[in-house]
């Protein structure tokens with residue numbers, strides 16, 4: 001009764017069950033569809049909704065800016081304590097606060113600086129070339145180069161792209177390619193990432209009393225009896241990976257390492273004297289898990305989504321083909337620089353994909369600190385959890401007219417030489433302001449520029465060299481799409497790439513075929 005009468009959040013609208021118990025939000029998180037459920041709640045209850053006794057969701061730009069502002073009076077919410085627990089009590093960049101966070105962030109940001117990106121470009125391209133060679137090796141049954149029938153067999157992007165993005169993050173982050181693309185040995189990794197985030201996401205949404213109990217269990221060795229084998233293998237894998245890389249690093253003087261252009265996370269964590277102390281090594285281990293997951297899962301979901309939307313919207317694919325094929329005269333020229341950053345339609349397609357099916361689609365909760373915070377004119381006291389869920393913001397029709405249509409044009413000032421206003425009633429500045437795919441503020445994505453580079457190079461080099469199409473097999477064509485008129489509200493549109501929200505989001509498909517131009 002207290003929770004719906006005298007509680008400081010009692011005036012905030014929301015379903016009665018959510019206001020009195022944390023279980024409905026837990027079940028929503030466990031289902032993988034919490035992002036859609038939050039969108040539904042905003043459609044019903046308006047911009048501010050109480051989604052659990054002590055948890056509020058908002059879907060306005062002002063709230064998004066205030067909650068995630070670098071100086072906002074908040075800290076990472078309870079979910080992040082579960083991340084710490086499952087990382088054996090070690091605190092990493094994503095879970096840390098204050099000075100610890102600033103120091104870690106400074107180190108990790110060096111990897112994604114202008115110089116860092118320049119150093120990594122060759123490696124990204126090399127991995128993408130290997131991947132393309134591998135997935136285009138098998139022609140469809142009856143395929144015959146001579147006869148001009150050269151479509152490859154359909155390839156499941158959400159199975160194959162994680163191999164590529166894991167290879168890339170391994171190479172640039174830890175100086176070691178895992179070679180998932182060409183070798184089956186480490187192909188358990190993407191499943192392990194998924195298992196780990198899904199478990200953490202569920203535990204992190206249990207009612208508070210149960211959660212703190214389970215967090216202690218997560219830290220204890222007894223967990224190794226119940227943790228799925230691929231997650232245990234992952235733990236062993238990161239420990240061995242870092243130990244091996246550290247031994248190699250220590251065999252080189254700091255000057256040699258930097259001269260050789262080593263700028264992975266191991267080199268970056270050297271202290272001012274060039275040493276690598278035991279605490280730094282422990283710190284690298286704690287960062288490894290986050291970086292491997294944050295840097296691979298997200299990018300593969302983004303590229304899968306983009307291939308889904310391009311093959312479902314032939315008009316957009318055609319425009320993109322024309323843009324890329326007319327800007328470059330050879331694939332070798334497709335690198336960072338003026339021509340690639342001038343490919344505005346490509347960037348608009350990427351942003352529209354990240355809007356429609358964001359790889360981190362959900363509610364990134366923040367706990368209000370002593371002194372409280374005012375959001376959209378409303379005061380929230382210390383202890384309340386606040387968040388502006390990415391998917392709900394991205395489908396808010398006040399900011400994005402026709403929110404379920406894939407319209408890259410909404411991001412452009414000029415469309416085919418005509419002022420944008422004549423083509424679509426979308427203010428690109430408003431679209432930009434409500435864009436939350438990478439979040440913002442102190443914990444905003446550290447790898448944003450790296451992610452754009454990876455996706456841009458991949459798509460530009462792909463469409464320059466290949467024609468692509470959705471699998472011609474009826475069953476495979478529908479993988480990844482919405483469920484049609486009988487599916488749940490918010491998941492019905494066939495042309496909408498569906499994702500599951502487990503903190504990072506995963507999709508299924510699309511199955512794509514390639515044909516060399």
Ligand code: HEM
Nearest residue numbers: 093094294295298299302360364438439443445446447451
């Ligand atoms: C399309 C791709 C990506 C998307 C949509 C994305 C999105 C995000 C979001 C929303 C956050 C904030 C999470 C939170 O507040 O809980 C975040 C944080 C982070 N991301 Fe990304 N990310 C992407 C790619 C990458 C890549 C490629 C890397 C690195 C290789 C990376 C590294 C990080 C790190 C280290 C953080 C934590 C930052 C901090 O807490 O200070 N991300 N990302």
